Amino acid sequence: MVIQSDLLPFSVTFTMRFLEGESEQKVPFFFTTESELYEEGATPVISVTENIPLQIHFQSDNSSDRLYMDGLDALPETFIQIDKQDGDIFLQPSEHPVVLYDIQAEYYYPYIPGLYRLMVRHENENYYAWLKIVPKQINQKQLDIMREEVEQVLKGLAHDLVYTSAGLDLEQTNFASPELFKQFRVIQANFKRTMSALNDLYRKVNYRIKKVYQLVPEDKSRLIDQITIRHRTQHPETKQLIKTPVNTLDFDLPENRLVKSIVEKLIQTLSLFASAVETYVNKGNTEIPSFEHEPVEKKYHVKNLDQLKEYMNQAQQMRGALHWFRTAPWYKQVSEKKDLVPPIVMTTDVRYRTLYQLMNNLRRESVDIQLDRSLSYQWKRTDKLYEIWGFIQLLKFLQDERLGFTPVSGWLYNEEIHDHLIIPSIQPGTTVSFSKGDLIVKIVYEGKLPTQSLDTHPLQQPLYTSGTNNHPDGRLDVYEKEMYLGSLLFDFKYRSKTAIWKPDLISTNKQTNTMKQLVSYAFHCRSPHLFEGKLHKSVRNTIRPVPEVWAIYPGRKQLQTSEYHDDHGIKLIELSPGFENSHIIEELKQIMDLMLQRKEAMVR
Structure with missing residues (x-):
């Protein structure tokens, strides 16, 4: 209203x-x-x-x-x-x-x-x-780029998830085209429902009653109509035979022609996929790369081949089931004529609708990926759009080969892959976990900090604050195995750098609330779980579990700079849409290395 x-x-x-x-x-x-x-x-x-x-x-x-x-x-x-x-x-x-x-x-x-x-x-x-x-x-394009990047990155992450959910390395999916692999995954996800529909159609397919005329002995003719009489007058020589109408079943309907074309398409796709995998697997068995000094990579390569063999077997089994459907008594009576407009029964009859939906998914050549409606609400506010865009950039940076983390769980990575995938909105408290060897990092969006140590948890909420500011835009918790090493707190500030930190106000009582907020995050956070409690409490309390707080802001030019204020533990970092922003990767590496080095120096 x-x-x-x-x-x-x-x-x-x-x-x-x-x-x-x-x-x-x-x-x-x-x-x-x-x-x-x-x-x-x-x-x-x-x-x-x-x-x-x-x-x-x-x-x-x-x-x-x-x-x-x-x-x-x-x-x-x-x-x-x-x-x-x-x-x-x-x-x-x-x-x-x-x-x-x-x-x-x-x-x-x-x-x-x-x-x-x-x-x-x-x-x-x-x-x-x-x-x-x-x-x-500045150019309006930066705002448009930010919106476009959010949607493209979200869908890109979802596509990557389709591959990784299959147990395959993204770098090792070149056994077939991405489209062919996606089509196989769509068929695989829908095959149980598809065969249920086909089993029913095998026995009870749509048909219509069609009148045909046959020459039969006169004493066996039961029906006579105008065509019968006309034929008798035009062909008096056939006195012993009469052309009589006979009702028969006609299966050559538009919906059945479409079913036949879908089944033939499925068989063709599965055959191409099985052949491509078989070629790749045979090559992989005879030309296994040298992994003499890389046992982990060798183990993964063998696992990858085993997974592909399983897919090949599944494709062959599904193709066999479709070949059985071809033996339906009516199948050969259906022509291969293609109708331009699908009949209405393709959407009203659940059996035909199941196959029609599968065909549409195959035409898209991928899992149907949609954005949660609330995501579009979130990024209409430009400051919230910048938060979401920045959070997604950090997810991407962690997966960059220079850092090498793999997503494990949380947010999109908890979604099950079927014939469609709805990318969920990023709600406050959303946590995404990544791993690399013994290192585990958990990135939290708008997670509220407790105000007393009793409400903390070593693996879920390791921090509390004694200050009044307890709602950072993001938090990165770092662990080695299950040992908590510290956290990076960050706030996305959709404003200019000069509006975030004013050095001339440091020695006055006119510091802005933004400045007080950032300093509070750096100096008021504590953790009873730092280094698994292996330090005496008096020593642990002298160590800041948050060595740095980042204020992340957009810029107009590709400066890729950061500005660190050591006395206050505050780092101003530019992150701008439309630019590479690779300097953030190095910043992330440095802060995690710092936490590891600090642990080595403190814990013996």
């Missing part, structure tokens, strides 16, 4: 200041639910140009109303309020506007291009609107 602002007891107004004067924009209407905001609010109600001095004025008849908006944490505490329970930052109604951006002011938050959500809480009801920051100096 949409409500015009004039009908509400509050108002939100943005004021832009130009050389020639000021321009005010009042939010004209609000949505009453967040889902309506995402589904119907495609056009933002307020648009503001980037890097223009900006003020916001929140007015209401109720002094307890609250206005929430991303970026308020960059303002001094004198302008904002902080919820004591969840730490959320908000503005209260005021007679005076609040400066969001001013080139001359010490405090400012230069909103960078994107969509930002406004939420007003009035008498326990929420009202929503969009603010759009329009690019002034």
Whole structure:
């Protein structure tokens, strides 16, 4: 439901200041639910140009109303309020506007291009609107790239999962084309249902009654019609025979022709797949690579061949079952004529529908991969899109050959592969586990930190905090076997670097909440599980389990830089859409090496 602002007891107004004067924009209407905001609010109600001095004025008849908006944490505490329970930052109604951006002011938050959500809480009801920051100096393509990359990377990860779920190394799937392998997997996943439908069709296929005429002895003729009479008058020489109508079963229907073409396609695909695997396996048995100094690789190579042999046997067995279906009494009576439009029975009869759906999946030549609907909601807010995009980039970096981690469980990697795969949304608390030899890393999205050691767990929640900030955007827990080595905390900040960390405010009491938040993560986190408790408590408490906190932000150019503030354990790292960003891989390697070296020095 949409409500015009004039009908509400509050108002939100943005004021832009130009050389020639000021321009005010009042939010004209609000949505009453967040889902309506995402589904119907495609056009933002307020648009503001980037890097223009900006003020916001929140007015209401109720002094307890609250206005929430991303970026308020960059303002001094004198302008904002902080919820004591969840730490959320908000503005209260005021007679005076609040400066969001001013080139001359010490405090400012230069909103960078994107969509930002406004939420007003009035008498326990929420009202929503969009603010759009329009690019002034950067190309709109960066925003589009970020959205495209999220979807492409998600689907790429899902495709990789199709291979790895089959027990095959992605580098060793060149025994057949990716399309042929995917088609086999689709057939394999659907074969039980397919044969159930075919078994029924073998015995009870659709047909129609068709009238045909046969020459039979006159004394055996039962029916006579006009065609019979016409034939008798035109052929008086056949006095002993008469052309009589006979009812017969006609199986050559459009749906049966389509079933026959699908079965022939399945047999062809399985034959090609089995042949390709057989060639690869025979070659692998006679030309096994030299693994003299790499026993693990040799073991995996043999396992890979065994898995492929199993697939070859499955393909041959499925092909044999389809050959049996060819023996149906009606099968040869069905022509191979192709109909342009599938008959309606292909969607109304469950037997035919099963085969029709399989055919459509084969045409796509892959498992049907779809995005959870809520994912598209999450990335309509540009700041949330940047969080999700950044989190996915970290998942990719961990799997890069320079780090060499393999996903084990969590999120997408818990999904079962059938004929379709819906990529789940990334919910708070989502944990993805990776392994490499004895190393295990767990990356957590928006995991809340407990505030006392009693609520920790060595393998699931190793950290607690004595500070007020306990909700980082992400956390990377590092283990050697089951020994906890430490964590990397990171926050995605969709803003410029200068709006995140202001060195000139360090020695003042005007540090922004963003700065206080990052420092709190670095110095207030503790863990009773560090190094499996092999250190005396007095010694362990002197060690920070979080050696670094990353503030990850987007940039306009491919600088690939990081800026480390040693006194505070804060590292500012640029991660920008449209660029390679490979420097993050080296940063991840360094922080994990640091944790390993620290363990070697402390634990004997």
